[in-house]
Amino acid sequence: MVTNTMSQPTKLAVIGAIHVDRIAHAGRPILPDTSTPGEISGKPGGVAANIARALARLDCNPALIGCVGNDPDGLWVRKHLSATGIDVSTVKVLDGQRTGSYLALHQPDGSLHAAISDSEITQLIPKPVAGSLTPALEQAGIWLAETNMETEMLEAIAAAKGDRILAVDTVSSAKATRLLPILDKLDILFTNRLEASSLLGMDADAPAVDMAQALTAKGCKTIAITDGSRPLILSVDGKERVITPLPAEPKDVTGAGDAFIAGFLSAYSQGLAAEQAAYSGLAASAITVEATGAAPDSLSLSAIAQRLQSH
Numbered sequence: 271m272v273t274n275t276m277s278q279p280t281k282l283a284v285i286g287a288i289h290v291d292r293i294a295h296a297g298r299p300i301l302p303d304t305s306t307p308g309e310i311s312g313k314p315g316g317v318a319a320n321i322a323r324a325l326a327r328l329d330c331n332p333a334l335i336g337c338v339g340n341d342p343d344g345l346w347v348r349k350h351l352s353a354t355g356i357d358v359s360t361v362k363v364l365d366g367q368r369t370g371s372y373l374a375l376h377q378p379d380g381s382l383h384a385a386i387s388d389s390e391i392t393q394l395i396p397k398p399v400a401g402s403l404t405p406a407l408e409q410a411g412i413w414l415a416e417t418n419m420e421t422e423m424l425e426a427i428a429a430a431k432g433d434r435i436l437a438v439d440t441v442s443s444a445k446a447t448r449l450l451p452i453l454d455k456l457d458i459l460f461t462n463r464l465e466a467s468s469l470l471g472m473d474a475d476a477p478a479v480d481m482a483q484a485l486t487a488k489g490c491k492t493i494a495i496t497d498g499s500r501p502l503i504l505s506v507d508g509k510e511r512v513i514t515p516l517p518a519e520p521k522d523v524t525g526a527g528d529a530f531i532a533g534f535l536s537a538y539s540q541g542l543a544a545e546q547a548a549y550s551g552l553a554a555s556a557i558t559v560e561a562t563g564a565a566p567d568s569l570s571l572s573a574i575a576q577r578l579q580s581h
Contacts, residue, residue: 279540281332282325282330282410282535283335284321284322284332285335286392288316288347288370289319290314290343291313291314292311292374293376293524294308294375295378297378311563313563315372316370316372317416320564321416321531323354324528324533324569326354327532328569335361336360337364339366340366362395367391368391370389370392376522380523387418400430407430412434412535415437416440417442417449425452428455428456431455435457437535438452439461440465443465446461446465446469455489456489459490460494460531461495461496462496463496469485478497479512492506492544494551496527501513504548511545513545513549515552515555516577518555520560522561522563523559525558525565529555529557529569530551530552530554532551534548534550537551550574553578556577557574
């Protein structure tokens with residue numbers, strides 16, 4: 271069992287994808303084979319970068335481990351991430367490589383219509399090796415990885431973590447199975463119903479509690495299974511809790527899952543128990559979907575406290 275008994279906030283390191291997000295919000299329903307009036311904006315993105323940005327909003331000053339190209343997008347996003355309070359000393363700038371990008375099309379109600387992710391550069395992140403870790407990884411007590419990286423990299427991270435807490439985000443149904451070889455090495459698993467069903471080979475309509483029990487049987491210690499506006503299933507050492515999400519008026523679902531992870535880990539790094547951390551994650555998610563884009567200006571520790579107090 272991994273218990274969070276830290277007497278002071280622990281450092282966090284986030285490993286994975288760094289993109290430039292280009293987000294389009296349609297002014298009318300998107301139809302095939304024609305253009306649609308709307309607004310397009312560009313922001314830093316990528317699962318790891320979004321989680322790191324949200325953690326920085328929550329005063330965690332995380333380290334970010336990843337790669338960008340030596341191109342205008344890469345130089346811009348690295349500079350921007352540094353300015354938000356993220357340690358980018360381990361963000362490599364690679365010549366001859368294309369910075370990752372994510373393109374999302376949102377319907378007028380904020381729902382995601384379609385998205386494309388270009389994340390090939392993420393596979394070039396150097397593998398950590400126990401005994402020769404970078405200072406950022408050495409000093410971090412919690413590592414958060416995500417499945418934009420291939421199984422080989424995830425296995426290397428699990429092998430190098432030592433007694434640190436390893437948390438992982440499944441990211442998508444297509445990539446979740448990359449975690450199969452290291453499920454018993456995971457201290458915290460963040461997933462959703464569809465991703466969990468893919469990871470387990472279970473029917474997506476199976477109860478999320480059953481999925482949590484199956485993941486526990488495979489060695490996961492703490493599991494958080496989100497399901498949109500439906501209840502969250504939190505399992506800690508085989509004990510499941512059903513937690514109702516906080517009310518929100520969605521404007522943009524981009525980054526909702528990333529915000530949940532950041533809110534959870536921010537609270538957890540302060541020594542709070544997993545259930546308390548889950549509520550902080552749900553508050554962070556609710557705040558984020560009511561704004562535009564991942565890690566919005568409205569996300570802060572005080573905003574989370576206010577949202578929890580009003581719940």
